[in-house]
Amino acid sequence: MADLTVGSSSSTLADASLDDGGPWLRACTRRRREKSGAKLKPVLRCSTAQRPDGRRPPAGLSDLVEDDDIETLKSKFASTRAYFLNSDNGTHFLDTLLADLREAFCDIPLDERDSIDVLCLGLGNPAVDRASLRQLAVLDLLIERDPRLTRSRTQLYDPVFRSVSRQFIHHLGMKVIQRNEEACYQLDPNRHHLVILPHCAPVLINNLLFTNWTLDVISRLVLFSNGWKQVRCELLASGEPESLIAEELVYIHTLEPLVTVGCCNCPVRAKRRGGSKRTEEFDFEGMRVQWFRRTNLLSLPSGTWTIRSPNKSGHSSNSTEGSDLVHPKTVARNDRFYADLIDQQTVSHFVDTLSAE
Numbered sequence: 001m002a003d004l005t006v007g008s009s010s011s012t013l014a015d016a017s018l019d020d021g022g023p024w025l026r027a028c029t030r031r032r033r034e035k036s037g038a039k040l041k042p043v044l045r046c047s048t049a050q051r052p053d054g055r056r057p058p059a060g061l062s063d064l065v066e067d068d069d070i071e072t073l074k075s076k077f078a079s080t081r082a083y084f085l086n087s088d089n090g091t092h093f094l095d096t097l098l099a100d101l102r103e104a105f106c107d108i109p110l111d112e113r114d115s116i117d118v119l120c121l122g123l124g125n126p127a128v129d130r131a132s133l134r135q136l137a138v139l140d141l142l143i144e145r146d147p148r149l150t151r152s153r154t155q156l157y158d159p160v161f162r163s164v165s166r167q168f169i170h171h172l173g174m175k176v177i178q179r180n181e182e183a184c185y186q187l188d189p190n191r192h193h194l195v196i197l198p199h200c201a202p203v204l205i206n207n208l209l210f211t212n213w214t215l216d217v218i219s220r221l222v223l224f225s226n227g228w229k230q231v232r233c234e235l236l237a238s239g240e241p242e243s244l245i246a247e248e249l250v251y252i253h254t255l256e257p258l259v260t261v262g263c264c265n266c267p268v269r270a271k272r273r274g275g276s277k278r279t280e281e282f283d284f285e286g287m288r289v290q291w292f293r294r295t296n297l298l299s300l301p302s303g304t305w306t307i308r309s310p311n312k313s314g315h316s317s318n319s320t321e322g323s324d325l326v327h328p329k330t331v332a333r334n335d336r337f338y339a340d341l342i343d344q345q346t347v348s349h350f351v352d353t354l355s356a357e
Contacts, residue, residue: 066128067128067163069164070167070168070171073126073127073133073164073165074168074171076133077136080134080137081140081141085141093138093264093265093281094138096262096265097138097264097265099262099263100263101142101146102146103262104222104260104289104291105148105194108148108192110148112148114150114153115191116148116193117153117154118153118194119155119156119195119196120156120157120197120198121156121157121158121195121196121204122197122199122200123136123156123158123196124198125158125161126168127164127165127168130283134283135198136172138284139154140172148192151173151174152175154175155174156169156176156177157176157180159180183204183205183208184207184208184211185208186212187212187217187221189214189216192220192222193217193221194224195208196223198225199226199286202235202249202252203248205223206248206250209252210251214305215305218255218292219293222289222290224287224288226287226288227261227286227287227288227290228252228256229261230286231252232245251307254300254307258292258293259291260291260292260293261288261289262288262289265287266280
């Protein structure tokens with residue numbers, strides 16, 4: 001059995017890590033510890049005030065961490081924007097993403113201002129999480145570079161938003177949706193829509209499609225989310241049968257053969273022998289621009305647009321403002337289709353209320 005250690009070669013540091021005031025130190029094998037010269041990187045340990053049960057919080061729940069103040073957040077945001085504006089990798093990623101949007105919305109002239117609505121779901125909390133901050137910076141730059149997008153018609157929601165992140169999003173001129181509908185937001189059929197779901201569970205996309213299951217809306221919809229084909233392959237590799245995937249993600253399954261995928265963030269085969277050359281931008285791994293050409297949608301069999309999930313329901317009358325819609329899946333079940341899906345009920349004691357603003 002591998003020898004695990006918590007701490008470093010210094011017993012003082014190890015003892016301090018066990019005290020409530022000290023940091024947690026990463027556990028690793030002896031071989032790895034010796035290879036790294038016993039320099040173990042501390043990981044953040046939250047106070048017991050943030051952990052009502054007094055135990056160490058689960059890994060990855062950065063929303064237990066205290067937010068940056070607004071000025072610190074502004075400074076970090078400016079630095080993050082600078083990366084995408086000035087570095088070779090950052091500018092290449094941004095330029096190819098913009099090129100994909102031009103192709104996806106090719107029927108809208110670039111000078112037709114404010115013609116595309118933006119909905120961003122599952123961003124995370126940019127006041128504590130670097131990935132969320134980088135994704136927000138890219139959204140901000142897309143709006144700045146593409147005149148068809150506008151801040152006043154950009155709406156975001158994540159159940160882990162707290163007062164600082166909501167304040168900062170408002171500072172950027174964007175809007176925060178007040179209610180969690182688990183992606184069941186009805187989109188205006190007379191508008192074009194860019195929906196961004198950074199590393200969100202596939203069921204959220206399925207819920208969004210369910211709510212807007214009409215030819216007019218789907219043909220005007222562009223997604224920047226995890227690649228559908230990659231998601232299905234991962235589910236199959238995890239042991240989910242094809243029949244269950246088709247049942248649980250019926251709307252994704254129906255449209256997958258017709259999806260058009262952009263070039264942004266796609267790995268390119270390396271010339272030398274070996275695997276693919278890494279070209280995916282950090283914190284955007286696996287994300288693709290995806291859309292549906294109207295001519296392809298018209299080729300679907302008759303009756304496609306009458307498909308309804310087992311939980312029959314009607315559409316919401318309000319666009320992205322909340323509804324009483326009963327959607328195909330809720331967060332009541334814990335399965336692979338819900339990877340990374342957190343709602344406000346799950347983390348209610350992490351999230352301050354909207355009334356706190």
